[in-house]
Amino acid sequence: DVQLQASGGGLVQAGGSLRLSCVASGFILDDYSIAWFRQAPGKDREGVSYVSSSTIGTTYYADSVKGRFTISKDSAKATVYLQMNSLKPDDTAVYYCAAGVASATLVPMYYDYWGQGTEVTVSS
Numbered sequence: 001d002v003q004l005q006a007s008g009g010g011l012v013q014a015g016g017s018l019r020l021s022c023v024a025s026g027f028i029l030d031d032y033s034i035a036w037f038r039q040a041p042g043k044d045r046e047g048v049s050y051v052s053s054s055t056i057g058t059t060y061y062a063d064s065v066k067g068r069f070t071i072s073k074d075s076a077k078a079t080v081y082l083q084m085n086s087l088k089p090d091d092t093a094v095y096y097c098a099a100g101v102a103s104a105t106l107v108p109m110y111y112d113y114w115g116q117g118t119e120v121t122v123s124s
Helices: none
Strands: 003-007 012-014 018-026 033-039 046-051 060-061 070-076 078-086 093-100 117-123
Touching: 003 012, 003 078, 003 093, 018 033, 018 093, 033 078, 046 070, 046 078, 060 070, 078 093
Parallel strands: 012 117
Antiparallel strands: 003 018, 018 078, 033 046, 033 093, 046 060, 070 078, 093 117
């Protein structure tokens, strides 16, 4: 079974940091693009960042997180990380990781598998 397990969320003060982890199982991590999305209460799901499959090897960030968030991948551990620094209250959301075969995009419809989400709350 393909599974994505997201973790690392929590409560942090504005300006603080968190590192989210997404552990993949049931597929070869390097064959997929892995993305992080987030959804705040009452808002649509928003693409945050992706790291493409190793054949492309690119990363991309939404403007709202560029310069503050860093996505990385440890293929040996089948894990993708999202390091979040300088957090703002607007970053409060449930964060989801997702995997797609042919996805160099932050459009959710192109992602086939989704984790269960981890909640991030940033207090002011």
